[in-house]
Amino acid sequence: MSNFKHQIHEIIFEADSKPGKIFDIVLILCIMASVLVVMLDSVASLQDRYGKLFLLVEWSFTILFTLEYLLRLYCVGKPWKYAFSFFGMVDLLSILPTYLSFFFPGTQYLLVIRTLRTIRIWRILKLAQYLHEWDYILEAMKASLRKIIVFLVVVVTLVAILGSLMYMIESQETGFTSIPRSIYWAVVTVTTVGYGDIAPQSNLGQLLAALAMILGYAIIAVPTGIVTVELGQARKKISTQSCPDCAREGHDPDAVHCKYCGFPL
Numbered sequence: 001m002s003n004f005k006h007q008i009h010e011i012i013f014e015a016d017s018k019p020g021k022i023f024d025i026v027l028i029l030c031i032m033a034s035v036l037v038v039m040l041d042s043v044a045s046l047q048d049r050y051g052k053l054f055l056l057v058e059w060s061f062t063i064l065f066t067l068e069y070l071l072r073l074y075c076v077g078k079p080w081k082y083a084f085s086f087f088g089m090v091d092l093l094s095i096l097p098t099y100l101s102f103f104f105p106g107t108q109y110l111l112v113i114r115t116l117r118t119i120r121i122w123r124i125l126k127l128a129q130y131l132h133e134w135d136y137i138l139e140a141m142k143a144s145l146r147k148i149i150v151f152l153v154v155v156v157t158l159v160a161i162l163g164s165l166m167y168m169i170e171s172q173e174t175g176f177t178s179i180p181r182s183i184y185w186a187v188v189t190v191t192t193v194g195y196g197d198i199a200p201q202s203n204l205g206q207l208l209a210a211l212a213m214i215l216g217y218a219i220i221a222v223p224t225g226i227v228t229v230e231l232g233q234a235r236k237k238i239s240t241q242s243c244p245d246c247a248r249e250g251h252d253p254d255a256v257h258c259k260y261c262g263f264p265l
Contacts, residue, residue: 005075008071008075009075011023030061030064030065031115031117033061034058034065037054037057037061041055058098062099065091065094066095069095072088090116090117093113094117097113140227141227147226148223148227151223160186162183162189162190163179163183163185164179164182166185166200166208167179167182169202169204169205170182170202171201174199174201174202174205175197181198186212189216190212190215190219191219191220192220
């Protein structure tokens, strides 16, 4: 790596040096300012008065971020590896909507994706250790995936049954005009959202609705419990090995003796 590339890399990617810290702070302020401009531009009264100014400011930020993105690719040894990394994809997605607005009007409001770039503040404040917490969450979510899929299949089946029953119980005059619409009511009821746009009128229908509401509270707790258990396992991994002497389980993967009786594993 040439000296020029090395200097750019130190400024853009490193937050330990003073120039690097200043660069990151200015970058985050620019990101927040650009997101604020996009939000203000969505207000009709402000857009009518300052629309041209917002457009000019947004393009200025986009050109600035495009230049920064190209410099990041230039100063790393493997540009494609950075381009397909998490931060590389976020950097790219933060500038694409403005260019896409030429062909698809309205896509510029997707620029709020730039808020993800503020994650870089962890580097400035030396909070990189919190990235390990993110790893724990990801690991727990991956471990919970199959259980949550099974749970969702059960829920989908349940709301389909509830919706079909409600369609048979209630008349079309009360709003249950079809099974899909009745299933919509079941989803709204079981998730405890309760829009109230459709409501059963018969005694039997109201009884079924009450059961669905009570069931909804139990359903909400299930995925939370699944992920919570997996979070605990992610923080402290245990092996499935049991002690040959006392048959107790729950040992650490690198354990050589039983933590309950001291017998060699």
